[in-house]
Amino acid sequence: MNRPSDKVCIVTFGCQMNKLDSDLLRGELARAGFSCAERPEEADVVLYNTCSVRDHAEHRVLSHLGAYRRRAESEPDFVLGVIGCMAQRMADQLLARFPFVDVVCGTRAFLRVPAYIRRAQQGGGPIVDVGEESPGGRFEFDRAARMRQEDHSAYVSVMRGCDNFCAYCIVPFVRGRESSRPPQEVVREVRRLADDGVREVTLLGQNVNSYGGGLEPPVGLADLLERVNGVDGIERVRFVTSHPRDMTDGILRAMAGLEKVCEHLHVPAQSGSDVVLGRMRRDYTAAQYRDMVARARELVPGLMLAGDFIVGFPGETERDFRLTLRLLREVRYQQSFIFKYSPRPGTAAARWEDDVPDRIKRERNQALLVAQEEVDTERRAGMVGRRVEVLVDGLSKADERHLSGRTRGNDIVVFDPPQGARPENLTGRLVTVELTDSTPLTLFGRLSGRG
Ligand code: SF4
The missing domain is CATH 3.30.750.210 (Transcription Regulator spoIIAA)
Structure with a gap:
């Protein structure tokens, strides 16, 4: 049986890599005798697996941490940890601002987290490890033990x-x-x-x-x-x-x-302007990016593309931005992830003036979102009538009477389960769906075959 202080909740911010790290760490914690809690309130150990890619993600974590002050002061057994990219980047700042944080562990020391929690439970000062790879390397996590979502x-x-x-x-x-x-x-x-x-x-x-x-x-x-x-x-x-x-x-x-x-590629362009791409040190021009897209579409029939864009990079002019907008429209992405630039301390660009006003960044961000929605709405409407292979994820989150899954091109499809069948039985199966309708975010269809 677990001691009361053996329930751990990991709150994850950021990319798929972080989500995977959290899954792997749950496996490690289980092997070390900890159990998982879904929510921080139910846990005696709360770990924040953090992201430093954007200013906004860091601010969200900082505001979460601040809310633990009272709990940390009133519950001596409670353990609060910050792990991952923010821990790696700003361990000292974190501890100066939140002295009640017990464990600060960077991206290369995840294997040591269970031992650090045990040490923290015994009291003493904060434990900081932003050092080298754990012995055996981080790929040595026991994959079988991990907790998948x-x-x-x-x-x-x-x-x-x-x-x-x-x-x-x-x-x-x-x-x-x-x-x-x-x-x-x-x-x-x-x-x-x-x-x-x-x-x-x-x-x-x-x-x-x-x-x-x-x-x-x-x-x-x-x-x-x-x-x-x-x-x-x-x-x-x-x-x-x-x-x-x-x-x-x-x-x-x-x-x-x-x-x-x-047939799906996530291949960020970041900008459509050669001047901006050069300053970003991306090592390609917009023309080379277009060539790559044409080559990919020629060699991989039915290819879907997802892209990333940053607006408001230092020095980005209205003309630069128009070139980005044009690229987004031309490539006709299935999905675009659009971000407002924010300087990241330590990077080359952080030394340059962040000279595009926030209002302009927001306008450009919005303009790209609108263009992407137009492109995507048209693309989805063009798919109606086709039969597509869908891997069933489970019941639709929006309406549990329906099933939801993804095409090979990573489009979400919602469809009715077969009559009389238990819908959950199709989860994880490949089925064929005939597409009957589309909205900006979802395709709808009817089941026309099972894999
Ligand atoms: S390719 Fe560039 S944007 Fe992507 S992770 Fe590496 S440095 Fe960052």
């Missing part, structure tokens, strides 16, 4: 860090340099996941196209996709995030030729 779909980390040093980005500073996981280890994990009922895996890397750097014998993302495609029981394979410069024909041909690899 979904049964049929899983993220698999294939590499960490980034060597690109884009001028605005904090990732190389908090996550370190690129390091790839050997392919046989990735495949072993995917096999275990398949045995555990997983049908879809998403291979994760901050810069996944450059997978394999430093590995011997040499191996690339295309080889890895082929190996993962060969794992029995897995029905779909995805990978994120791609750098436009590193999108080789070999990767695109592998996508086209391997039946389980979905």
Whole structure:
């Protein structure tokens, strides 16, 4: 039986990499005798797994931490921890502002978190570890023990860090340099996941196209996709995030030729202006990005693209912004993630004047959102009448009488369960759905076949 102080809640901010880290850490904590709580109020140990990519994400964590002052002071056994990117970037500042935080543990020391919690439970000063990789490396987490959020779909980390040093980005500073996981280890994990009922895996890397750097014998993302495609029981394979410069024909041909690899790419452009791209140190021009998109669409029929854009980068003029808007309209993304620039201390761009007023950033942000919605509404309407393969995620969150799932192109589809059937029985199955209607965010359809 757990002691009262063995219930841990992890609150996760940020990207899929952080969500995966939280899942992995839950597995480690379970092995160390802790149990999980869904909500912080139910837990005696609360860990914030944090994100430093944007100012806004950091502010949200800071405001959450402030709310624990009274609890930390009145409950001596309560343990509060900050882990991940913010811990790595600003450990001293965190402790100066929130002296009641017990554990501050950076991105490279997750394996040591359970031991730190035990130490913190025994009292003493705050424990800070923003040092090197845990012994054995962070890929040594016991994958079988991890607590996944979904049964049929899983993220698999294939590499960490980034060597690109884009001028605005904090990732190389908090996550370190690129390091790839050997392919046989990735495949072993995917096999275990398949045995555990997983049908879809998403291979994760901050810069996944450059997978394999430093590995011997040499191996690339295309080889890895082929190996993962060969794992029995897995029905779909995805990978994120791609750098436009590193999108080789070999990767695109592998996508086209391997039946389980979905026709979907997340390949951030960030800007449509060569001047801004140059200052961002993205290492491609808008024309090269357009060429990459054309090549990808030619080699991978039916390809869907998701993109990222930053508005209000230092020095971005109205003309620069118009070029971005034009690129977004031309490429016709399935989805765009649009962000207002905020300086990240320590990056190259943080030394430049943040000279685009917030009002202009908000206007540009809004203009891109509107353009994306127009593009997407038209695209979805054009899909009505088609039959598509859907992996069923479960009951629709908006209305539990319906089922919801995703196409290979990552569109959400809502449809009715078969008459008389228990809808949950279809979760994790591939079905064919005929699309009958569309809204800006969702496609609707009727079941026309089961996988
Ligand atoms: S490639 Fe991505 S993760 Fe790497 S520095 Fe650039 S924006 Fe950051």
